Amino acid sequence: MLRLNRRGAMLSAGAFGLTASLAGCGLHDRALMAADSQPESYPTVAALRFFANELANLTGGSLKVDVYPSEQLGSQNDTLELAQLGGIDFVRINSAPLNVLIPETLVPSLPFLFRSIAHMRAAMDGDPGRQILASLERHGLIGLAFYESGARSIYTVDRRIREPADMAGLKIRVQTSDLFVAMIEAMGGNATPMAYGEVYQGMVQGVIDGAENNFPSYESSRHFEVAPVYSLTRHVMAPEILAMSKRSWDRLSPGEQQAVRSAAQASVPFMREIWDRQVIEARRIVTDAGVDIVEDVDRAAFSDRMQPVWNAFADTPVLRRLVDDIRGMEQGDA
Numbered sequence: 001m002l003r004l005n006r007r008g009a010m011l012s013a014g015a016f017g018l019t020a021s022l023a024g025c026g027l028h029d030r031a032l033m034a035a036d037s038q039p040e041s042y043p044t045v046a047a048l049r050f051f052a053n054e055l056a057n058l059t060g061g062s063l064k065v066d067v068y069p070s071e072q073l074g075s076q077n078d079t080l081e082l083a084q085l086g087g088i089d090f091v092r093i094n095s096a097p098l099n100v101l102i103p104e105t106l107v108p109s110l111p112f113l114f115r116s117i118a119h120m121r122a123a124m125d126g127d128p129g130r131q132i133l134a135s136l137e138r139h140g141l142i143g144l145a146f147y148e149s150g151a152r153s154i155y156t157v158d159r160r161i162r163e164p165a166d167m168a169g170l171k172i173r174v175q176t177s178d179l180f181v182a183m184i185e186a187m188g189g190n191a192t193p194m195a196y197g198e199v200y201q202g203m204v205q206g207v208i209d210g211a212e213n214n215f216p217s218y219e220s221s222r223h224f225e226v227a228p229v230y231s232l233t234r235h236v237m238a239p240e241i242l243a244m245s246k247r248s249w250d251r252l253s254p255g256e257q258q259a260v261r262s263a264a265q266a267s268v269p270f271m272r273e274i275w276d277r278q279v280i281e282a283r284r285i286v287t288d289a290g291v292d293i294v295e296d297v298d299r300a301a302f303s304d305r306m307q308p309v310w311n312a313f314a315d316t317p318v319l320r321r322l323v324d325d326i327r328g329m330e331q332g333d334a
Helices: 006-021 043-058 076-085 103-109 117-125 127-134 178-187 196-204 215-220 254-288 299-303 307-313 317-327
Strands: 032-036 065-068 090-094 141-147 152-156 171-174 190-193 210-213 229-236 240-245 292-294
Touching (some): 043 065, 043 240, 076 090, 090 141, 127 317, 141 254, 178 307, 215 254
């Protein structure tokens, strides 16, 4: 179990205080809590609301879910800890906070693992995805579904990226993640871990030369205003994860558990449709603003540099088998 920080401990106490105030009440006597760090308008939040409605319909209203977006119940790490402890019933999180805790969740984050979004979706909908979701249970979570997070690409202040040589000398902001640091270094750049809220000013001041993210985040953060060159490296296509607290799960009947799984799966195509529309709209907005979108990226040249990264992070037989299964899939080449 993740170690609670002070804020997480306070949030946990508050969550359990709420549960205690409902002494004697079961899950059916209160609304279940679902947490998301993204704002109200984000596709994952819309998907959680769809999931809540679907679950209410499937259970005749006996299971109700209240959705708390915008980190109302804490950061991703906080809500992950609370879900493990049973203080929150559902959590939608990025796979990054799970990577150290659950090695299997690291596999979809490996750079240049997926050939396309279609390949990623086929893998996560198939046996590799089911194995990854199942791995959450031993850590107090029930993996329910994968949500979309799109393809991440490099954007820079003034340099087009077509091949590894173009990355030389560039300071590229990354998440605080050993994997992402290793990835950027392997691509030929200089990785600079930095808080997301500092990226815009970091590019203005020349502290960094660029960053990496998907189209919706690139547009909504306004990073395109100071980094107007977006090169389609599509280096990572890691999905998000919807999970349920195992403590809450164990209090449901088998029929209710099946309803939860069915509602979660029904929310996936709904979320993907919204996400795809948002990607198209975000790309239109930045294109209209004059962003130079570099299409002719030699992804094979970057991919050829990733074997040491895969060896370092997919370093057990279980993880290597997952990687091989995903790479060997014939589906999802579109």
